[in-house]
Amino acid sequence: xxxxxxxxxxxxxxxxxxxxxxxxxxxxxxxxxxxxxxxxxxxxxxxxxxxxxxxxxxxxxxxxxxxxxxxxxxxxxxxxxxxxxxxxxxxxxxxxxxxxxxxxxxxxxxxxxxxxxxxxxxxxxxxxxxxxxxxxxxxxxxxxxxxxxxxxxxxxxxxxxxxxxxxxxxxxxxxxxxxxxxxxxxxxxxxxxxxxxxxxxxxxxxxxxxxxxxxxxxxxxxxxxxxxxxxxxxxxxxxxxxxxxxxxxxxxxxxxxxxxxxxxxxxxxxxxxxxxxxxxxxxxxxxxxxxxxxxxxxxxxxxxxxxxxxxxxxxxxxxxxxxxxxxxxxxxxxxxxxxxxx
Amino acid sequence: xxxxxxxxxxxxxxxxxxxxxxxxxxxxxxxxxxxxxxxxxxxxxxxxxxxxxxxxxxxxxxxxxxxxxxxxxxxxxxxxxxxxxxxxxxxxxxxxxxxxxxxxxxxxxxxxxxxxxxxxxxxxxxxxxxxxxxxxxxxxxxxxxxxxxxxxxxxxxxxxxxxxxxxxxxxxxxxxxxxxxxxxxxxxxxxxxxxxxxxxxxxxxxxxxxxxxxxxxxxxxxxxxxxxxxxxxxxxxxxxxxxxxxxxxxxxxxxxxxxxxxxxxxxxxxxxxxxxxxxxxxxxxxxxxxxxxxxxxxxxxxxxxxxxxxxxxxxxxxxxxxxxxxxxxxxxxxxxxxxxxxxxxxxxxxxxxxxxxxxxxx
Numbered sequence: 001x002x003x004x005x006x007x008x009x010x011x012x013x014x015x016x017x018x019x020x021x022x023x024x025x026x027x028x029x030x031x032x033x034x035x036x037x038x039x040x041x042x043x044x045x046x047x048x049x050x051x052x053x054x055x056x057x058x059x060x061x062x063x064x065x066x067x068x069x070x071x072x073x074x075x076x077x078x079x080x081x082x083x084x085x086x087x088x089x090x091x092x093x094x095x096x097x098x099x100x101x102x103x104x105x106x107x108x109x110x111x112x113x114x115x116x117x118x119x120x121x122x123x124x125x126x127x128x129x130x131x132x133x134x135x136x137x138x139x140x141x142x143x144x145x146x147x148x149x150x151x152x153x154x155x156x157x158x159x160x161x162x163x164x165x166x167x168x169x170x171x172x173x174x175x176x177x178x179x180x181x182x183x184x185x186x187x188x189x190x191x192x193x194x195x196x197x198x199x200x201x202x203x204x205x206x207x208x209x210x211x212x213x214x215x216x217x218x219x220x221x222x223x224x225x226x227x228x229x230x231x232x233x234x235x236x237x238x239x240x241x242x243x244x245x246x247x248x249x250x251x252x253x254x255x256x257x258x259x260x261x262x263x264x265x266x267x268x269x270x271x272x273x274x275x276x277x278x279x280x281x282x283x284x285x286x287x288x289x290x291x292x293x294x295x296x297x298x299x300x301x302x303x304x305x306x307x308x309x310x311x312x313x314x315x316x317x318x319x320x321x322x323x324x325x326x327x328x329x330x331x332x333x334x335x336x337x338x339x340x341x342x
Numbered sequence: 343x344x345x346x347x348x349x350x351x352x353x354x355x356x357x358x359x360x361x362x363x364x365x366x367x368x369x370x371x372x373x374x375x376x377x378x379x380x381x382x383x384x385x386x387x388x389x390x391x392x393x394x395x396x397x398x399x400x401x402x403x404x405x406x407x408x409x410x411x412x413x414x415x416x417x418x419x420x421x422x423x424x425x426x427x428x429x430x431x432x433x434x435x436x437x438x439x440x441x442x443x444x445x446x447x448x449x450x451x452x453x454x455x456x457x458x459x460x461x462x463x464x465x466x467x468x469x470x471x472x473x474x475x476x477x478x479x480x481x482x483x484x485x486x487x488x489x490x491x492x493x494x495x496x497x498x499x500x501x502x503x504x505x506x507x508x509x510x511x512x513x514x515x516x517x518x519x520x521x522x523x524x525x526x527x528x529x530x531x532x533x534x535x536x537x538x539x540x541x542x543x544x545x546x547x548x549x550x551x552x553x554x555x556x557x558x559x560x561x562x563x564x565x566x567x568x569x570x571x572x573x574x575x576x577x578x579x580x581x582x583x584x585x586x587x588x589x590x591x592x593x594x595x596x597x598x599x600x601x602x603x604x605x606x607x608x609x610x611x612x613x614x615x616x617x618x619x620x621x622x623x624x625x626x627x628x629x630x631x632x633x634x635x636x637x638x639x640x641x642x643x644x645x646x647x648x649x650x651x652x653x654x655x656x657x658x659x660x661x662x663x664x665x666x667x668x669x670x671x672x673x674x675x676x677x678x679x680x681x682x683x684x685x686x687x688x689x690x691x692x693x694x695x696x697x698x699x700x701x702x703x704x
Contacts, residue, residue, distance in 0.1 A: 014509060022506045026517045029503060032578070033523055036535055039546050043538065055548045102359045109356030133373045175694060177360070178631065180368045182686045183375070184639045184660040186667055187679030190378070191371035214367035217360050219632060223587065226625045230594065246352040260590040267522075268583065275528035277642070292528045299534075306538060313531040320526040325519050 044069055044310035051306050069307035073315070081294070085315065088290040091205050092273035095212035099269050100262065102213065103220025104228075106177075108250055110170045110221065111228045112236075117173070120164030121157065128153040142198060174225065177218040185278040193282050203285040211283065212273045219272075220265055227261030228254060263330040271320060291316050379676035399677035408674070411654055411662065412681075414480030416470040423473030430465045434458040457692055482685075484569065485658040489637040492576045497630060499577070500584025505614065507585075508592045518589070525582035533646030536575040540647070565655035568648045572656050575643045580633065587629050588622060595621040627697050631690060638686050 014022070043051060045065035056062035073081055109115075132149035136142045192211060193202070201207040231254060239249050255262065277292040284290065291312065298309040379399055381392045402408050419427065441454050468486065471477040479487070503521055507514050527535070538544075540561065542551050551559070561567030595618065603613050641660040644650055650657035650665065657665070659682045667675035 014511070018509075019511065022509060022511055026503070026506055026511075026514075029499075030517060030520045033520055035546075036539055036578070037523060039539060040535055052544060054544050055546050057546065102363060105356045106360035109353055113353040113356070115353065115357065129369055130373060133370065133377070137377070171694075171698070173357070173361075175691070177364060178635065179687060179690065180364055181632075181635050182638070182683050182690070183372065184641070184663060184679055184682060186641075186660060186664045187375045187676055188368075188371035190672070191374035192367065194374070195367075195370055210363070211367055214363050217364055221360065222628050222632060223625075226591075226628055227594065229624065230621075245346075246349060246356075250356075258594075260594050264586050264590040267586070268525075271526055275526075275531075277528065277530050292530055295528060295534070296530050304534060304537075306534070309531070309534055313527060313535070316528060316531070317523070317526045321519070321523065324522050324526070328515060328518055 040310050040313060043306050044314055046307055048307065069311045073308060073311045081312075081315070083287075084289050084291050084294050087205070087284075087288055088274060088316070089319065091208045091212065091288075091290060092270050094205070095209045095216065095273045096266055096270040098209065099213045099216045099220050100266050103217045103265075104224045104255070104258075104262065105250070106217070107221045107224035108228050108254060110174055110225055113170075115170050115173060116167040118164055119166045119168060120160065122168070123164070124156045124160060125153060128156075174221065177221050181215065181218050189278060189282045192279070196283060202283060203288050205288055207283045208280060208288060208290070211279055212276065215279075216269045216272055220269060223265045223268075224258065224261060227258040231257050259330055263327045267324060267327060270323070274316070274320060375676045375679060378672055379680045381673050383670060383672045395673065399673045400681075402674065403677055403681065410480065411657075412480050412482055412678075413467060414471040414483055415476070415478040416467070417474045417476035419469045419474045419477075423469040426473065427462075427465055427469045431462050434461060457688075460688065461692075479655075481654060481657045481659050481662045484656065485638060485640070485660075487569070488573060488576060488640055488658060489634055491573055492580070492637050492640075493630060493633045495573075495577045496581045496584045496633065497626070499581045501588050501626075503581070503585050504588035504592055505618075507589055521585050522582045524579045525586075527579070529579065529642040530646060532575060532579050533642050536571065536578075536643070537647050540571055562648055563652050565652060568652060568656045572640075572644050572647055575647060576637070576640060579643075580637075583633065584629055587625060591622040591625040592618060631693060634693070635686060635690060638682060 042057070042059055042065075045059060045067070046056070046063060047066045047068060050056050050063040059065040128149040131152065132142075132145045135145035135148070196202050196207040199207075201210075235253055235257075236249050239253055244252075275292055276290070277296065280290045281293060284293070295309055295312045295316070298305040298312065378392075380394060380396060382395045382398070384391045384393055403412050435458075438451075438454055438458055441451060446454075464486075468479075468483055471479040471483050472487070503517075507518055507521070524532070539546060542548065542556075542560065559567075561571055599617050600613060603617060608616075639660050640658050641664060644656045644658055644661050645664070648656045650661050654662075659678060663675045663678040663682075666678070
């Protein structure tokens, strides 16, 4: 009897003992995650007095729940909430999809092609950008400065740049991409603001989407690179012999095979855009504001309005949870099984 | 075989969109903030004026009156501190010695010597502030502490949970979705949530504090209490990131070797050690790199939870940059950001190179 508790009947099944231990650990961590969320949930139904007079745990027993915070957020400032919510949904869905499309293409390219960008080209390019910036700072109108810089770049591409023999590799490109995330937003937010001000795109979805796609691309590239690298190359070779183009191979063989990675990556980028605060604070004003700004705005002069904050955070996470539940089944086992044999 | 024009253009078509978008958004801010870090913002009658001050902002941070905030108070390390320093110096010396034996080029050797010197310097900074009775860590060491403790805990917990969730357990879908939840909350929201939870008077843990006889203990006034609170919040929020990517990697591995190993009677640990671990190693190195880079920028939790306090005990580099940025010292703020950029680029380069030579991949 005891033995069967520790041993499973079949080698593919877990023994009851292992199952019990697994459930205990998983349950413990689930509690650590759910308890703070429970607290958030009940705070959304508390009157200010029920928050300020000490811990109350169970609605109807410890305290009388109230809908006052929900009424404030959904009715009193309802129009604002709806607008902010639409902005958040639109901006993050578009940004995440674009980042996934562009990023997975680049990730695939970095695992299948050999790039050899010349050091000279890179240096000349950097020099021209520096020149354009210096001109602009000195008071030359920026379109002119950019035009001059582009002309210079093309000119030197065929002259100076050819003298350098050393070339970079795919790894350097990948490292350059990820290094774009190192600077903290505080440092880059003013320059980005200036760029979009000059392009007259402040307070629009476009500004947010471009920024979010650019800031999240490196993550997509790095995560997808590993998935693509783990896909057996034989499949693509046989498709190539059959005459399929690169784009077809990518669309019809590589992407379906890396679905788990794609789904996980999409979820991240979506969540990052959904929750981004500092860039949204600067790039938007009234029309394109997103939800995180509303959460922070509840830390008013009278101190944090915990009840409103809780409602807003709850409204923000419900759609993402729904999405996580919907997409979770794609992160499923065994998509690669049999692909090579077939 | 003939190559069609579209095939020849394919490599460029795949990578150029990404490179161009990133260039467009990143290169101008990079150069402009470098310029800002070399200048001082001034209020004039006509508005703002930028004055070029050279390396003044950096001098103030590294040598001047801001030095204590950045580096902390250094003092005589304890014997344990000296032991740690000696251990790290010795192992770096061994690496250099091995490199010298392989007759690398002078450039490669100088590069390694420089990297080793910087690492020993950073270790001394950590040892003289954290492992010294009189020392007090500055924002640089506090940030590194958050990064090391946070990323290590997140990876180990995430890996453990992913392995458990990959088992054929009934109801595992529930756990998978639940474990993702913390990541879904906006970071500022997590900050406020933990401020509610950590309240020793009105928070839900009040009975626990009373039971421990610590109801009068204000964790926010204790440097280590506040730091641990920030680290717990960070681990709570970012373990899901590790968890979901590792889970996807474990699920994507080919199932036949695992099945064969089970039939041959291999233990679960053997399967993990020889099949699963090698399969998820590339993803793991990427994950850890991404998390290191992100963790160095931690700002929301210490800002909202402790406001950097008590004093500057929980202040990170980014929060420090943000604080003096709000005080309109834009130049100083950009200088901090650039110090962070140099430090993280150095660490990331070292990490990638060490992995490349060890694993032969990435």
